[in-house]
Amino acid sequence: MEADEIIRILNQDFIREIEATLIYVRNAFIIQKCDPGRVTEAIAVDEMRHMNWLAELIVKRGGKPSMEHKELDFGGDDLYGQLKKQVALETETIEIYKQQIESIDDAEVVGVLKHILDEEKRHRKEFRTRLDKISR
Numbered sequence: 533m534e535a536d537e538i539i540r541i542l543n544q545d546f547i548r549e550i551e552a553t554l555i556y557v558r559n560a561f562i563i564q565k566c567d568p569g570r571v572t573e574a575i576a577v578d579e580m581r582h583m584n585w586l587a588e589l590i591v592k593r594g595g596k597p598s599m600e601h602k603e604l605d606f607g608g609d610d611l612y613g614q615l616k617k618q619v620a621l622e623t624e625t626i627e628i629y630k631q632q633i634e635s636i637d638d639a640e641v642v643g644v645l646k647h648i649l650d651e652e653k654r655h656r657k658e659f660r661t662r663l664d665k666i667s668r
């Protein structure tokens with residue numbers, strides 16, 4: 533895999549982490565219930581750390597982190613919709629990282645992606661636990 537291709541993939545990951553950070557920060561303010569709000573805020577901080585790790589990999593390979601995120605979908609204004617959206621975001625991210633770990637032949641990148649993947653799995657579990665507690 534060419535360095536340019538790795539930079540391109542890492543930039544897509546970086547943008548996904550920006551989007552997760554922004555969505556979780558916003559939702560943490562909106563969510564009225566203490567526990568899910570606190571968890572969402574803490575996970576937003578994790579997502580920002582992921583941004584930092586990816587940006588380091590990008591810059592080290594001669595690239596520049598891209599800041600061009602798409603329009604954000606927060607999952608609506610109620611807790612159920614927001615948690616559902618957050619679980620879906622984590623699932624999407626988990627699948628993408630798994631696939632990248634299989635296909636990228638750069639040991640340093642794969643090491644970082646594996647670490648991030650473990651955290652995304654934990655995030656999904658945290659959001660799922662809160663979602664399951666809401667009766668509809």
Ligand SMILES: [Fe+2]
Nearest residue numbers: 549578579582
């Ligand atoms: Fe992340």
Ligand SMILES: [Fe+2]
Nearest residue numbers: 622651652655
């Ligand atoms: Fe996450």
